[in-house]
Amino acid sequence: MSGVSFSFFLKGVRPLIWLILFTVLLQVFFSRGGTVYWQFGPLSLTSSGVINGSYVFCRFVLIIFMSTLLTLTTAPLEIADAMESLMGPLKKIKVPVYEISLMLSIALRFVPTLMDETEKIMNAQRSRGVNFGEGSIVQQIKSVIPLLIPLFVSSFNRAEDLATAMEARGYRGGEGRTKYRVHFWRLNDTLACVVFAFLTVILLGLRNW
Amino acid sequence: MEEPIIEISDLSFKYPQQKREALSHLDLTVTSGEWVAVIGHNGSGKSTLAKLVDGLLVPETGTVKIAGVSLTSETLWDIRKNIGMVFQNPDNQFVGANVEEDVAFGLENQGVPREQMIERVRSALESVGMWDFAQHEPARLSGGQKQRVALAGVIALRPKIIIMDEATSMLDPEGRKEIIQLIKNLNQKNGFTVISITHDIEEASLAERVVVIDDGVLVQNDKPENVFQRGAALIESGLDIPFSEKLKNEIKNYGIEVPQEYLTEKGMVDWLCQFISKK
Amino acid sequence: MSIHFEKVNYIYQAGTPFEHQALKNVTVSIPKGSYTAIIGHTGSGKSTLLQHLNGLLKPSSGHVTVADKEITSTTKNKELGELRKHVGIVFQFPEAQLFEETVVKDIAFAPKNFGKTQEEAEKIAIEMADLVGLPDNILNGSPFELSGGQMRRVAIAGILAMKPDVLVLDEPTAGLDPKGRLEMMQMFEKLHQRQQLTIVLVTHQMDDVANYASHTIVLEKGEVIAAAPPKEVFKNPQWLLEHHLALPKATKFAYELQKTGKFSFDKMPLTEKDLAAAIANSLKRGGN
Ligand SMILES: Nc1ncnc2c1ncn2[C@@H]1O[C@H](COP(=O)(O)OP(=O)(O)OP(=O)(O)O)[C@@H](O)[C@H]1O
Ligand SMILES: Nc1ncnc2c1ncn2[C@@H]1O[C@H](COP(=O)(O)OP(=O)(O)OP(=O)(O)O)[C@@H](O)[C@H]1O
Ligand SMILES: [Mg+2]
Ligand SMILES: [Mg+2]
Numbered sequence: 150m151s152g153v154s155f156s157f158f159l160k161g162v163r164p165l166i167w168l169i170l171f172t173v174l175l176q177v178f179f180s181r182g183g184t185v186y187w188q189f190g191p192l193s194l195t196s197s198g199v200i201n202g203s204y205v206f207c208r209f210v211l212i213i214f215m216s217t218l219l220t221l222t223t224a225p226l227e228i229a230d231a232m233e234s235l236m237g238p239l240k241k242i243k244v245p246v247y248e249i250s251l252m253l254s255i256a257l258r259f260v261p262t263l264m265d266e267t268e269k270i271m272n273a274q275r276s277r278g279v280n281f282g283e284g285s286i287v288q289q290i291k292s293v294i295p296l297l298i299p300l301f302v303s304s305f306n307r308a309e310d311l312a313t314a315m316e317a318r319g320y321r322g323g324e325g326r327t328k329y330r331v332h333f334w335r336l337n338d339t340l341a342c343v344v345f346a347f348l349t350v351i352l353l354g355l356r357n358w
Numbered sequence: 359m360e361e362p363i364i365e366i367s368d369l370s371f372k373y374p375q376q377k378r379e380a381l382s383h384l385d386l387t388v389t390s391g392e393w394v395a396v397i398g399h400n401g402s403g404k405s406t407l408a409k410l411v412d413g414l415l416v417p418e419t420g421t422v423k424i425a426g427v428s429l430t431s432e433t434l435w436d437i438r439k440n441i442g443m444v445f446q447n448p449d450n451q452f453v454g455a456n457v458e459e460d461v462a463f464g465l466e467n468q469g470v471p472r473e474q475m476i477e478r479v480r481s482a483l484e485s486v487g488m489w490d491f492a493q494h495e496p497a498r499l500s501g502g503q504k505q506r507v508a509l510a511g512v513i514a515l516r517p518k519i520i521i522m523d524e525a526t527s528m529l530d531p532e533g534r535k536e537i538i539q540l541i542k543n544l545n546q547k548n549g550f551t552v553i554s555i556t557h558d559i560e561e562a563s564l565a566e567r568v569v570v571i572d573d574g575v576l577v578q579n580d581k582p583e584n585v586f587q588r589g590a591a592l593i594e595s596g597l598d599i600p601f602s603e604k605l606k607n608e609i610k611n612y613g614i615e616v617p618q619e620y621l622t623e624k625g626m627v628d629w630l631c632q633f634i635s636k637k
Numbered sequence: 638m639s640i641h642f643e644k645v646n647y648i649y650q651a652g653t654p655f656e657h658q659a660l661k662n663v664t665v666s667i668p669k670g671s672y673t674a675i676i677g678h679t680g681s682g683k684s685t686l687l688q689h690l691n692g693l694l695k696p697s698s699g700h701v702t703v704a705d706k707e708i709t710s711t712t713k714n715k716e717l718g719e720l721r722k723h724v725g726i727v728f729q730f731p732e733a734q735l736f737e738e739t740v741v742k743d744i745a746f747a748p749k750n751f752g753k754t755q756e757e758a759e760k761i762a763i764e765m766a767d768l769v770g771l772p773d774n775i776l777n778g779s780p781f782e783l784s785g786g787q788m789r790r791v792a793i794a795g796i797l798a799m800k801p802d803v804l805v806l807d808e809p810t811a812g813l814d815p816k817g818r819l820e821m822m823q824m825f826e827k828l829h830q831r832q833q834l835t836i837v838l839v840t841h842q843m844d845d846v847a848n849y850a851s852h853t854i855v856l857e858k859g860e861v862i863a864a865a866p867p868k869e870v871f872k873n874p875q876w877l878l879e880h881h882l883a884l885p886k887a888t889k890f891a892y893e894l895q896k897t898g899k900f901s902f903d904k905m906p907l908t909e910k911d912l913a914a915a916i917a918n919s920l921k922r923g924g925n
Binding site: 266269270272273274275276277278279280283294295298299302303 | 688691693714715718721722725726728731733734735736746747750751781795796799
Binding site: 255262265306307310311313314315316317318319320321325326327328329330331 | 409412414435438439441443445447449450451453458459462463464465466467468469470471472475476479497511515
């Protein structure tokens with residue numbers, strides 16, 4: 150449906166696997182209540198522990214899946230458009246919905262650029278002998294400065310350039326603008342909604358069980 | 359079409375942080391359909407001039423008139439509809455999530471109805487050979503492709519004037535040639551007035567007129583061949599020395615008489631052929 | 638310090654939908670003491686290749702040998718510190734890496750990281766500032782208040798301060814006017830001559846290749862399609878045309894002259910000097 154392979158999701162989960170396992174085990178062994186299956190000191194294996202544990206596990210995996218899917222398949226501007234239409238009713242009470250969502254979309258659009266920029270500056274400073282993520286805490290904190298200052302300077306310049314370019318292209322706020330993009334609701338979208346509604350019900354059910 | 363489209367008189371500007379004026383008492387007139395190259399060394403005030411013409415900066419003294427209308431805060435937005443700017447760094451001028459939406463941005467701002475927009479976006483992208491990339495993310499294009507898209511964004515607006523601020527500086531030689539050719543077509547076929555700010559001698563030689571700015575002052579405003587006549591001194595004006603001038607100087611070292619006047623490369627070939635035939 | 642690439646492949650974002658192979662089976666050498674120019678279109682993999690020279694990127698497969706150090710996909714970052722001292726990379730728009738309060742401190746940053754004391758490092762910094770032609774009166778000012786060309790010089794001095802054996806330059810003159818470009822190129826030439834620095838230069842300017850390089854590597858879509866001295870590479874205009882590459886101005890002019898049938902050259906000239914000599918020669922002999 151999304152054209153993103155399953156193994157790719159697994160890759161997204163992998164770096165977080167220890168965090169997930171740790172949290173799940175915590176839930177499983179430290180929860181009280183329900184039938185007690187096994188006990189050792191403060192540790193206990195209870196039915197509610199198992200349910201909480203699986204609940205936490207599902208939640209984690211879902212969050213990771215959803216965020217991977219969203220960032221991979223949806224361009225930032227689309228996310229902003231969605232925000233705008235969700236906030237639509239607020240227009241009536243004079244909230245500058247258009248401006249907020251444009252701001253948001255530009256901020257989102259610059260996320261990949263900012264990441265590229267970070268990578269570039271890190272490489273430049275590595276070539277000057279900085280070891281990011283190595284050495285003592287003090288050294289690590291020190292190594293952040295040669296990264297943050299250039300990043301700040303370049304973001305600032307970029308923002309200024311972009312503002313100039315937008316003005317030169319005639320941008321003066323949401324008034325009187327027309328829209329190029331329209332959205333269509335497809336069968337797949339309906340399917341996705343149904344599936345997620347179903348999942349929500351299951352999770353809620355699991356929780357109140 | 360001899361009517362003036364840009365009339366600048368006594369234009370001065372100073373950035374608040376700077377001591378020196380970035381532009382000082384500049385006068386310049388550009389006629390409709392003309393191609394003017396603006397040259398000058400780094401920091402001479404070329405980009406500042408471009409921004410003043412587009413009303414992106416407010417002058418200290420002097421006036422700018424576009425198509426007979428004075429640039430003021432009231433006329434600003436109407437005047438901008440006549441001017442399309444392509445900036446030095448294409449990365450910092452993209453707004454859209456994909457190529458076609460970015461090209462549409464300027465049209466959206468002008469409130470062009472959607473049906474027209476679709477058609478204009480498409481034809482602009484086709485004219486720069488980028489329609490196949492309509493769905494691509496601008497950030498993931500190559501330098502040359504980015505500059506084409508930026509240009510398409512301008513073409514779609516159908517402005518009277520195109521200002522290119524070193525728009526080809528990031529390209530490989532072939533990419534640069536293609537963009538320049540594209541602009542030339544727009545200038546000749548569609549009658550766009552073109553102001554090109556450049557350090558590239560080949561780009562400057564295509565212009566009908568070359569304007570030289572030095573530390574904010576207009577020092578020369580003449581046909582390319584007359585400007586290029588200055589030979590080695592051109593390098594101080596932010597332009598390379600024309601190849602034919604370099605070659606003439608080298609040949610002179612062999613005790614061969616060379617003509618005084620400026621020769622294009624073609625002219626140089628002709629002259630050498632004549633010279634050798636006479637022998 | 639000689640450098641050798643052996644069957645190097647590099648894949649960006651391997652295993653994702655954006656996977657992109659930027660280097661394909663690259664086998665090429667950069668001789669010690671050479672001035673090597675790397676040319677090719679935008680996106681052909683030039684910057685990717687450069688980042689392998691000091692291990693910022695590691696080959697997805699194959700290996701890179703720099704002096705005695707072999708870099709493969711499994712090489713640890715810890716092992717690369719020494720190498721990075723010997724291979725200085727000046728990235729595109731290097732002024733983006735400046736961050737210290739003063740010019741001297743910024744130039745002294747790398748030597749300090751590589752174990753020099755504050756005083757030693759600042760002494761080197763002052764030397765380097767002089768070498769790249771920065772005036773003394775700006776050394777204790779902020780690097781952010783300089784002109785574009787001066788910022789570029791500060792950044793380059795910051796790399797030279799590591800006293801590298803190999804200086805790697807990614808389009809070092811982009812954005813400068815021709816005068817600034819010429820000064821910068823002459824500065825590199827001086828370093829190459831006087832300090833026997835091996836230079837690796839990425840450029841779009843064929844005239845720079847003709848004027849300065851002893852060796853050329855041509856990349857196309859991640860593959861090396863030629864590796865030879867400039868005069869070999871520019872010998873075949875048909876081949877260059879097929880690969881959308883330009884000729885140096887002097888060489889192009891020489892071909893134009895040859896087309897008239899009145900001139901012929903045995904060896905195609907690469908620079909204005911060579912061209913003028915060849916023309917003078919023909920004129921004295923009196924044509925074909
Ligand atoms: N935003 C700014 N704030 C302060 N000073 C500026 C600003 N932009 C430019 N200047 C200064 O104004 C002068 C003219 O700058 P301008 O950008 O117009 O030069 P330019 O001819 O376009 O140069 P280049 O060839 O490098 O693009 C320079 O001295 C520059 O340092
Ligand atoms: N971080 C990255 N992720 C994915 N693909 C990348 C990344 N960096 C570069 N690429 C791709 O790898 C290819 C080679 O890029 P590279 O930057 O080496 O080209 P280049 O020859 O230096 O081009 P230019 O002349 O524009 O600097 C390009 O197609 C580019 O899109
Ligand atoms: Mg400028
Ligand atoms: Mg590159």
